[in-house]
Amino acid sequence: MSTNLLDLQRRMASAVMQPLTRSLTTRRLGDDGQSNTRAAEQFLKPNSRLTALERLQIYNQQYWYRLFGCMEEDFPGVQAVLGRAAFERLMRAYLEACPSASYSLHNLGARLPEWMRTHPKLTAPRTRLALDMARLEWAHIEAFNAAELPAFTPQAMAALHADTRVRVQPHVRLLQLAYPVDELLLHMGNDADDHCATSNSAAAARKSHSVRRVANQRPQRIHLAVHRQQFQVYYKRLVAEEFVLLTALHHGESLGAALEAAFAKSRLSEPRRAAQVQAVFQTWMKLGWLCPQEKKNSRSKR
Amino acid sequence: MPANRFNGFTDYGVGIGLRVPHYQHIFDKKPVVDWFEIISENYLVDGGRPLHVLDQILERYRVVQHGVALYLGSAQPLNREHLRKLKQLVRRTGTRWLSDHLCWGSVDGRYTHDLLPMPYTLEAARITAQNIRQAQDFLEIPIAVENVSSYAEYHVSEMTEWEFLNEVVERADCGILLDVNNIYVSSRNHSFDPFDYLNSVPAERVAQIHIAGHSKFEKYILDTHDHPVIDPVWKLYARAIARCGPTATLLEWDDNIPSFEEVHREALKANRYLYAGQTASATPQLHATKQPALAGARR
Known part of the structure; x- marks a missing residue:
């Protein structure tokens, strides 16, 4: 590793990643209080048309335009809820605090x-x-x-017993939410068809006026599974017991322990519990949400 | 000349970048295209639609991987996780060579997601070449490095950009993805003759060529890939082909993307120059014969 090259790259990266002014130009002073003009002149050449700082500014601006554009595409719902000005403040603060730590822009909002x-x-x-x-x-x-992993076959599902540990499909995400934000996104015309591979972005076309309307709704606690079918993402509301059961399975509990957790606070009668369990397992089987656990390496058993 | 060890001894014609707005057209119309270039990082995911689409494309077309974040010029070691995922993708696509940029863009684990220019020093050339060799050894396919557009120059530079490129590729024994639009953009931004650059490139190492459009601003030119190729860039391309021979050529169009037909039509203009020096009978019948040959070659 070269200290000279590394030092130059650290200085350049720091300059490129520093926040822009409100008018989207490079700041006059750096984080250390030193003049950015002088700092840029120390390692960048001017030319007949641009000063060193102006040349740096091209990269400084592109950095923020690129990252902000990515967040705008990935979180249009947050922008609709907050409004553009507040969203910009939020993104600026977030990206300053959490600059990209991945080779992929897909992970920028993680x-x-x-x-x-x-x-x-x-x-x-x-x-x-x-x-x-x-x-x-x-x-x-x-x-x-x-x-997406191979799901249990109906035969394998039928053979599950209380001690079995299963794996929930990696693409299933479980959320307990205070607001029905799934409805908000649907109101915004969030069509999974619009999702694309290059930007990994949420749908472009949003209807902020309808979001405003829905955003004024009262809180409503919901349990949600975000999952994928045929390469499209869907939202499925879950009942509380179903959510707890699925969450416990996701955390590696056995079927028996997960069922116990799911109905620990339930007011359902025993027959209704049994019916509910049967119903959710049938649904999960259709959706392919449950998979066999990975086989452990035999050497790890020693 | 064009089929060389840096492009897996292939003889690809004119390709275009595989972009989301064109997916449906490609699946519906199944157009004849010599090859597609993909941005590797868009497919370094565990599953879902991106890989499904890629697999469908691979059933019918040749695909070459082009990266944007390996940062071969970084002073710090390459990201091993990134390389591991790239290798998985290489196995999936069967790409005969892989390209990324002669630049850096991350430091201390923080990524700018930009193609930042190198200081043209011997020390930087040595480190970059070492990184390229490591990546090449790990990925087990040839790597071609692409010259980037740049908007700034460092005081510490000891040589021209083309001298730096030569130094790196000789030390790394790697190929070149020659971007003639980038040469043009940088020549305007840094006031050099683009033909001086072009004439110094070791032709025997050129694995592939990029062409693209750009945007002009008052005091500089920005490499935006959102316009057709301009005449001065076609002239550079003609010169590149004259020096290198018919070489796999790719049109980049990444913003304000027009219809598939328009992008493909623009790309196919390259054929005017690609086989300009050859007789009609010697010119490959790209559109009639390439596809069947491809599928067989990939397997």
């Missing part, structure tokens, strides 16, 4: 929901609604790109 949870002021007064929307939109992206 830390947004957690980061929003710890920075509620930036999304006030619609903090919880915006957070739920971010969680849903990120789950959508994950479901879009996740693996």
